[in-house]
Amino acid sequence: MKTNFEKLEETKHMLEWFSDSPFEEITSTLERMFRQQSASTVMLSFEITSEPHWLTGGRKTDDNKMILVRCGLAVACDFTLKDDNGVYDLNGVFTWVGAGLDSQPVTRMWMDLDGTLDEFGKDGILRERIFELDAE
Secondary structure (H helix, E strand, O other), X not given: OXXXXXXXXXXXXXXXXXXXXXXXXXXXXXXXXXXXXXXXXXXXXXXXXXXXXXXXXXXXXXXXOEEEEEEEEEEEEEEEEEEOOEEEEEEEEEEEEEEXXXXXXXEEEEEEEOOOHHHHOOOOOHHHHHHHHHHO
């Protein structure tokens, strides 16, 4: 698979709160998501096409330090999938959020096809999604 995560390299350390191998985790999880719709799906390429939108949340300690408890990323991406019916060039907004980062981490990913960062980025749905895991 051809991948390009260059736009996330500077903030990869943030993704390592979610996974020891975040780039591999992104592509393998997304491929599994699309296999639920078509069992023969294979991801041929994946590229991050925007600068990342990050939101974080923390709690203050008694000594006025902050402990990171939640974090969320939204980025635009292009990718190509192949299944038994053909090859599909797609784009969208990939979102990955984590909560409970100070205790029992839980993460979730979304792919919003044809979405924009205005809709799903730091001033959009990402604000809701970084708290969504707390409500479950």
